[in-house]
Amino acid sequence: VTKIIEIDSEHIDKNKLNIAAEAIKEGKIVAFPTETVYGLGANALNSAAVERIFEAKGRPSDNPLIVHIADKEEVYELTESISEKAVALMDKLWPGPLTLVFRKSSIIPSIITAGLNTVAIRMPEHPVARELIRLSGIPVAAPSANVSGKPSTTTAQHVLQDLDGKIEMIVDAGSSRVGLESTVLDMTVEPPMLLRPGGVTPEQIEEIIGHIEIDKTILERLNIDNVPKCPGMKYKHYSPKAHVTLIRSRNMDNQVKKILDLAKNKRQEGKKVGVCATDQTINRYGGYEVLSMGNRDKPETIAANLFSILREFDDMGIEVILAETVDEDGVGLAIMNRMIKAAGYDIIQAD
Ligand code: TXA
Ligand code: MG
Numbered sequence: 071v072t073k074i075i076e077i078d079s080e081h082i083d084k085n086k087l088n089i090a091a092e093a094i095k096e097g098k099i100v101a102f103p104t105e106t107v108y109g110l111g112a113n114a115l116n117s118a119a120v121e122r123i124f125e126a127k128g129r130p131s132d133n134p135l136i137v138h139i140a141d142k143e144e145v146y147e148l149t150e151s152i153s154e155k156a157v158a159l160m161d162k163l164w165p166g167p168l169t170l171v172f173r174k175s176s177i178i179p180s181i182i183t184a185g186l187n188t189v190a191i192r193m194p195e196h197p198v199a200r201e202l203i204r205l206s207g208i209p210v211a212a213p214s215a216n217v218s219g220k221p222s223t224t225t226a227q228h229v230l231q232d233l234d235g236k237i238e239m240i241v242d243a244g245s246s247r248v249g250l251e252s253t254v255l256d257m258t259v260e261p262p263m264l265l266r267p268g269g270v271t272p273e274q275i276e277e278i279i280g281h282i283e284i285d286k287t288i289l290e291r292l293n294i295d296n297v298p299k300c301p302g303m304k305y306k307h308y309s310p311k312a313h314v315t316l317i318r319s320r321n322m323d324n325q326v327k328k329i330l331d332l333a334k335n336k337r338q339e340g341k342k343v344g345v346c347a348t349d350q351t352i353n354r355y356g357g358y359e360v361l362s363m364g365n366r367d368k369p370e371t372i373a374a375n376l377f378s379i380l381r382e383f384d385d386m387g388i389e390v391i392l393a394e395t396v397d398e399d400g401v402g403l404a405i406m407n408r409m410i411k412a413a414g415y416d417i418i419q420a421d
Contacts (some may be wrong), residue, residue: 074226074241075196079103081279084205087198090241091205098238099123101215101229102202106167106248107222108229108271109138109212110237111202117179120211124181126236127200136169137191139211140203145160145191148175148209154416155279156257162278165195166271167252181217182211192252192412198243215240216252221412222362223306224249228381249374251403255282264288267404269373290405307411310380312344312388314413317393320419322366328420329392333358336390344383346393348372360388365393369401376405380412 072269077087077161079311090418092099097119110127112119113138124131135150142160145152148165150173159170174189182188194200203210214222217232226242233240250332255275264272277280319325327344333355336343345360350370352362359381364371383391398406410417 072230072234072237074110074230075239076160076242079196079198079243082198082201084201087241087402088205088230089204089235091202091207093238094202094210095118095208097122099126100202101223101233101237101240102199102227103196103213103226103241103243103246104138104199104212105196105246105253107246108193108215108226109194109199109225110215110229111138111212111393114138114182114208114209114211115177115179115207117181120181122177123211123213127213127216127218129213132179133213134186134190134345135182135211135213135255137178137189138184138199138203138212139260140195141190142193144174144209145193148178148189148191149173153257155262158278159255159275160193161256161271163274164193165200166193166387167195167248168192168275169252169254169268171254171256171258172264173258185315188258190254192418196243196246198241201240209367219307219309221310221380222251224374224378228378231381245374245378247374248370249376249378250401253404259283268405269401269404271400272403273400288401289361289405291319297402308377308380308389308408309414310384312391314346314380314391314409315392316393316395316409316413316417317420318417320397321421322394324420325394326351328418329394330355330393332418336392342387342389344386344388344391346383346391348394348396353393359383359388364394364409366396369396369405373401373405374395378407394405 169192222230224246248269253270254266256263345355349365
């Protein structure tokens with residue numbers, strides 16, 4: 071049985087949190103809150119413990135894990151060399167939702183990096199995450215705390231839905247603020263390369279270190295207007311049980327009209343349809359199950375809700391989700407990256 075430990079972020083009970091820290095030290099795996107999503111943590115210096123993370127998640131062993139630290143100084147013993155640009159980013163954006171990829175030092179077990187000679191490191195901002203890492207006194211390897219392929223978890227309840235009985239403990243400190251995973255930036259190449267858009271935007275990074283490259287697989291997919299159906303399970307990620315289709319247009323009214331058309335067809339086929347809308351459009355889908363991702367003018371609200379809404383549609387027994395899209399600037403790039411993957415690239419252009 072998975073044990074739940076509730077911690078108040080504003081008044082951290084260190085004695086209580088220490089139970090989780092001891093578990094990590096002993097090689098057990100513990101889910102814990104971060105400002106992005108919940109993580110599934112283990113002692114990063116213990117290969118056997120790290121192996122259990124892969125098992126619990128059903129994660130393919132060729133997908134490397136992020137190492138989480140409590141203090142900036144810890145980065146030096148885990149890596150070979152740190153560029154000036156990396157130092158500048160660490161100064162300005164750590165702690166926070168930014169993961170940096172460096173050449174790894176020999177103390178990092180190869181199971182964490184899936185055999186790569188680089189390691190991804192992040193210093194989370196969430197006070198409970200930092201205190202937990204500090205109390206355990208070791209770097210903590212942690213992927214998102216979900217079953218592989220499903221949407222990441224932003225509450226302890228979601229972690230329990232996915233991993234009950236498979237992990238020792240969950241530290242519950244309420245909902246994650248950002249709602250999407252950290253930005254992953256490869257610092258081993260010049261210019262640095264964005265591998266995964268996330269809580270920190272490319273604009274914020276470029277303001278500090280100038281131009282960065284953006285991994286083509288993020289952009290190519292986003293720039294294609296009429297993408298055919300999902301090329302294969304290989305690309306599926308962040309997926310609820312329902313089939314997700316994105317309806318894309320810069321024009322909100324066209325999106326709504328197209329979704330209403332498709333919803334009608336799907337319902338006639340006997341499917342249970344859910345509409346993934348925004349605060350601006352939620353009232354326009356009368357007669358259908360509809361949830362709002364958040365406010366289009368405040369994309370951070372959409373980031374915060376996206377994964378939990380996908381899970382809510384599953385709880386409602388929805389079979390087909392028709393989802394609006396948002397602009398791709400700022401945190402919108404990360405939102406659209408996750409939505410496109412959740413949809414397995416099933417995107418329909420509304421105009
Ligand atoms: O916000 C987050 O980053 C959350 C919280 C728990 O910190 N963690 C997270 O971990 O999202 P995960 O394992 O779900 O995603 C880690 C991503 C994967 O896409 C992985 O391929 C990439 O980081 N990654 C890890 N190590 C890498 C490396 N050495 N080089 C390139 N990419 C790496
Ligand atoms: Mg993940």
